[in-house]
Amino acid sequence: MGVPYMFFRGVLSDVLWTSAAAAPSQPAPVPVDPVYLPALSTAPAVVYGTTRLVQTYSGPALRVQRVVDDVEQDIGFGSKYFDTAAATSFRGASSLGLRKWYDQTGNGFHQEQATKVNQPGVFPEVLYNGAPSISFDSSALVQNQSSKFTACTTGPTIAKENFTEFYLLSPNFSLNDNYYGSFPADATTVSLFTTTANVGLRGNNTTPFNDTRTGPRKVPPLNQCVLRWRGGPTGKQFGVNGSLFLVGTAPVAGNVTGKGFGRWNATTPSSYDGEFDIIAYVAYPAALSDAECLAVEAALKAQCNVLTSSTVKVVFDGDSRTEGSGHSKNQTWTKKLVQSVSTPIYAVNMAVGGQYLSNMATNVAGRVNNQYDAAFTKNIVCMGGPGINDLTNGRTDAQLITDFQTYANGIHASQLLIAATIPYRDTATAQQETYRNSYNAWLRANYATYAERLVELDIPQFAYWSANYYIDIVHFNDAGQQLWADAFKPAIESLIAA
Numbered sequence: 001m002g003v004p005y006m007f008f009r010g011v012l013s014d015v016l017w018t019s020a021a022a023a024p025s026q027p028a029p030v031p032v033d034p035v036y037l038p039a040l041s042t043a044p045a046v047v048y049g050t051t052r053l054v055q056t057y058s059g060p061a062l063r064v065q066r067v068v069d070d071v072e073q074d075i076g077f078g079s080k081y082f083d084t085a086a087a088t089s090f091r092g093a094s095s096l097g098l099r100k101w102y103d104q105t106g107n108g109f110h111q112e113q114a115t116k117v118n119q120p121g122v123f124p125e126v127l128y129n130g131a132p133s134i135s136f137d138s139s140a141l142v143q144n145q146s147s148k149f150t151a152c153t154t155g156p157t158i159a160k161e162n163f164t165e166f167y168l169l170s171p172n173f174s175l176n177d178n179y180y181g182s183f184p185a186d187a188t189t190v191s192l193f194t195t196t197a198n199v200g201l202r203g204n205n206t207t208p209f210n211d212t213r214t215g216p217r218k219v220p221p222l223n224q225c226v227l228r229w230r231g232g233p234t235g236k237q238f239g240v241n242g243s244l245f246l247v248g249t250a251p252v253a254g255n256v257t258g259k260g261f262g263r264w265n266a267t268t269p270s271s272y273d274g275e276f277d278i279i280a281y282v283a284y285p286a287a288l289s290d291a292e293c294l295a296v297e298a299a300l301k302a303q304c305n306v307l308t309s310s311t312v313k314v315v316f317d318g319d320s321r322t323e324g325s326g327h328s329k330n331q332t333w334t335k336k337l338v339q340s341v342s343t344p345i346y347a348v349n350m351a352v353g354g355q356y357l358s359n360m361a362t363n364v365a366g367r368v369n370n371q372y373d374a375a376f377t378k379n380i381v382c383m384g385g386p387g388i389n390d391l392t393n394g395r396t397d398a399q400l401i402t403d404f405q406t407y408a409n410g411i412h413a414s415q416l417l418i419a420a421t422i423p424y425r426d427t428a429t430a431q432q433e434t435y436r437n438s439y440n441a442w443l444r445a446n447y448a449t450y451a452e453r454l455v456e457l458d459i460p461q462f463a464y465w466s467a468n469y470y471i472d473i474v475h476f477n478d479a480g481q482q483l484w485a486d487a488f489k490p491a492i493e494s495l496i497a498a
Helices: 084-091 290-303 333-340 357-362 388-392 397-410 430-449 478-497
Strands: 046-049 062-066 072-075 096-101 121-128 131-137 150-159 163-171 225-232 235-240 243-247 255-261 275-284 312-317 346-349 378-383 415-420 453-455
Touching (some): 084 121, 121 275, 255 275, 388 397, 453 478
Antiparallel strands (some): 062 096, 121 131, 131 275
16 A cells, blocks of 8 residues: 555444354353334334244244254244254254244244255354354355255235335355345346346345445445345335435336245356345335334344444455355354454455456455445455466466556555465466465565555465365365464454554
């Protein structure tokens, strides 16, 4: 960057922080009494949650299927969340799939998935500040994953021009395609940004990268977040933690029946399915007022222990390794890092599978610079060791150096940059390794001109292919994701403390 960082006063009140109960460096969440959905003039059409959201509901939370023998069992609620101890005991040495997610309204619109390989995962040990989740992990690696989705085709029936829905979730990434849900369950053209004839929610589309809606607080963070999606006579409205903007024109009138999560059905199977953890979903058959929306969102945040303040924002950028390919239980290295640092941070993951460093340099203004937010005391950009795809496709060390300089000079003057060397790739040719080593050597010698920190990714465990760390010859399994989180953590901690 070549300029000193600047400090800005203030705390962003709407910032959310994702915390894992297993992270010893994090304070334990403050116990709170159950906070149920508020009583509004319109009753919800459907409510799903890993927590009890409807005070009068007395049924089970979900039904799970044990993968090893297909035995099914209902899991009820404890005092607040679904009974994770009961789920763990039933699971034993197996894993659990979500067979049914019960509707708490009493309307009977349960989400179901009878096909075992398509069932989302239920991992009682994966908690977000104490809240368990359902793991829609569809396509971390296309060759290793099946589409994970659930559906209810019988209801609810929602008017396209008169609805409000809320998602409480933690995505894996913020920019790349991520299909959270749709009305109806088998919708074939559902795009938040471009479609006006259907009611649906798609995370973020891959084009155009420079869309102004990728600005601060307009893409879903990795942290627990509440997404609002409302249709009314003046148009569609999308919101992330209260940051709102209108999309297109007023929706076309008409009803749709059925609700689905996790899969976009334009192609079957689609390589752009959902990769997210969801904690709760609520839909109303009305365009709620702003005040009513805020009341629902406040209840969801309080009930699920969502922390709502931070002074640090981190933007992750890179290729498929930073996007998270190869992860298990939706716990990418970026999520592991966010869950383990000593200071709560607001994080977005702008990485895209297959991305070149040259792509990152071209799109830095519209995808990274515009993520700067002066409401945070510190804004950090973390490059996840990009460059492997460039080398694989014939680019040289000199080109990589130029692209890095363009990227570093293109971020906001007050964003602090963490650079990283290009990690080893087991299938690299001798020429590619020569270019990689040359670029890494230049970066070690010159990074301080452009960045505040350098992370070394020549990790010994990755010096050769090993099933202990790789899910394939390029991407990392859970142990490998942890190694990367451990590698980046000191740099982020030191910048926070500086």
